[in-house]
Amino acid sequence: MAEEFLATEMDTAVRVVHLASSLCVKVQDKLRLPSSTNGHVKSKDDDSPVTVADWGVQAIVSWVLAQVFGGQNLSIVAEEDTESLSKAESLGLLGAVSSAVNEALSEASTYGLPKPDKPLGTTEILEAIGRCSSVGGPKGRHWVLDPVDGTLGFVRGDQYAVALALIENGKVLLGVLGCPNYPVKKECLSNGCNSQSGAAGSVTKGCVMYAKRGSGQAWMQPLIPGGYPESATLLKVSSVDDPVLATVCEPVERANSNHLFTAGLTNSMGVRKQPMRVYSMVKYAAIACGDAEVFMKFAQSSYKEKIWDHAAGVVIVEEAGGVVTDAGGRNLDFSKGVYLEGLDRGIIACSGQVLHEKIIGAVYASWESSSL
Numbered sequence: 001m002a003e004e005f006l007a008t009e010m011d012t013a014v015r016v017v018h019l020a021s022s023l024c025v026k027v028q029d030k031l032r033l034p035s036s037t038n039g040h041v042k043s044k045d046d047d048s049p050v051t052v053a054d055w056g057v058q059a060i061v062s063w064v065l066a067q068v069f070g071g072q073n074l075s076i077v078a079e080e081d082t083e084s085l086s087k088a089e090s091l092g093l094l095g096a097v098s099s100a101v102n103e104a105l106s107e108a109s110t111y112g113l114p115k116p117d118k119p120l121g122t123t124e125i126l127e128a129i130g131r132c133s134s135v136g137g138p139k140g141r142h143w144v145l146d147p148v149d150g151t152l153g154f155v156r157g158d159q160y161a162v163a164l165a166l167i168e169n170g171k172v173l174l175g176v177l178g179c180p181n182y183p184v185k186k187e188c189l190s191n192g193c194n195s196q197s198g199a200a201g202s203v204t205k206g207c208v209m210y211a212k213r214g215s216g217q218a219w220m221q222p223l224i225p226g227g228y229p230e231s232a233t234l235l236k237v238s239s240v241d242d243p244v245l246a247t248v249c250e251p252v253e254r255a256n257s258n259h260l261f262t263a264g265l266t267n268s269m270g271v272r273k274q275p276m277r278v279y280s281m282v283k284y285a286a287i288a289c290g291d292a293e294v295f296m297k298f299a300q301s302s303y304k305e306k307i308w309d310h311a312a313g314v315v316i317v318e319e320a321g322g323v324v325t326d327a328g329g330r331n332l333d334f335s336k337g338v339y340l341e342g343l344d345r346g347i348i349a350c351s352g353q354v355l356h357e358k359i360i361g362a363v364y365a366s367w368e369s370s371s372l
C-alpha cells in the first residue's frame with residue numbers, strides 16, 4: 001500500500017513540536033526563578049524579547065528536519081536569526097541555548113526522533129539556527145516556524161505557542177501548534193471536543209494540535225512530560241453561531257490590535273461577553289477546540305503580518321471546521337514570501353460561516369468611522 005500523503009512530514013512535525021514544547025516548559029520554569037531571569041532574555045531591534053527558548057526551539061526543529069529530510073534542499077522560514085547570538089558578548093547566552101538544545105535532543109529518541117551521537121557544538125547549533133533563513137515564496141516546499149510565538153506571554157509566564165507549518169506552492173499543507181500552557185478540558189482529551197456532556201470537568205495543562213490540509217480532521221494530543229503520548233482526539237469547532245453567546249479572542253497587547261475598533265464591532269453585533277485576551281496563536285487553538293468562536297486582529301496599517309504567525313493556526317482551524325480570512329473575506333495568501341501580502345485590514349477566524357459573515361458585514365459597516 002502506498003504511504004499516506006505527507007505521513008512522514010506530519011509525524012515528524014508533531015513529534016518535534018512535542019520535543020520543542022518540552023524545551024520551552026523547562027526554559028519558562030527557569031525564567032520564573034528570580035535569580036536566573038536576566039541573561040536568558042535579550043531585546044531585539046524592535047524591543048521585543050527573544051529568549052533561550054526561541055533559539056533553542058529553532059535549533060532543534062531545524063536539526064531534526066535536516067536529519068529526516070536532508071539538509072540539501074531544505075527550506076525553512078523562521079523568525080530568529082543568529083546575529084545577536086553570534087556576538088562575543090552573547091557567549092553566556094549561546095552556552096545556555098546549547099545546554100537547552102542538548103538536553104532536549106538527548107531525549108529525542110523517546111519522542112521517536114533522531115538523536116545526535118554526541119552533544120551538538122555551538123557551531124552546529126548556530127548552523128542549524130542560521131539554516132532557517134529562507135524567505136519562502138510561491139514555488140516549492142517551505143517549512144514555516146515560529147519557535148516561540150507570543151514571546152511576551154512566554155516571558156510573563158503566560159500563554160505562548162510553538163508553531164510549525166509546511167507550505168507547498170503557496171498553500172499550507174499541514175500545521176502543528178504546541179500550546180504548553182493551554183488549559184485543556186480532560187473531557188476533551190477522552191471524548192473529543194464539544195462532547196456536550198455539560199459537566200464542568202477538570203482541566204489539564206498543555207497540548208499539541210495538528211491538521212493536514214483537506215483531511216477534514218484536526219487533532220489534539222496532551223503534552224506529557226518526557227515523552228510522546230499514545231492517543232489523540234479529534235478537534236471540533238463550536239457550534240455557537242449567535243453573537244450573544246460568542247466568545248471573541250484578541251491579542252493582549254494594544255499595540256498589536258486595535259481593541260477599541262474590535263470592541264465597537266462586537267458591540268454592534270450584540271456580543272455580550274468580555275473579550276478573551278490571549279497571547280500568541282493560542283487564539284487559533286481556542287477556536288479549533290471550541291473554547292472560543294471568534295479571533296480578530298486589526299494591526300496598525302503600517303504593520304505587515306508574517307506567515308509564521310498564522311500558517312499553522314489557519315490550517316488547524318479550517319480543518320476543525322472553522323473559517324479564516326482577511327477582513328475583506330479573502331483567504332490569506334501564503335505564497336508571497338515572509339509576509340501576508342495584500343491582506344485586507346485584519347484577520348478574522350471564526351468557528352463557522354454564519355458568525356464570519358456577520359463580522360465581515362460589521363467590519364464594512366464600522367470601518368469608515370474608525371480611525372484605522
Ligand SMILES: Nc1ncnc2c1ncn2[C@@H]1O[C@H](COP(=O)(O)O)[C@@H](OP(=O)(O)O)[C@H]1O
Nearest residue numbers: 148149150151152251255256279280299303309
Ligand atoms: N505592531 C504589531 N502589530 C501586530 N502584530 C505584531 C506587532 N508587533 C509584533 N507583532 C506580532 O504579534 C505576535 C504576537 O501575537 P499576539 O499579540 O497575538 O500575542 C508577535 O509574535 P512573536 O511574539 O512571536 O514575536 C509578532 O509577530
Ligand SMILES: [Mg+2]
Nearest residue numbers: 146149150309
Ligand atoms: Mg510570532
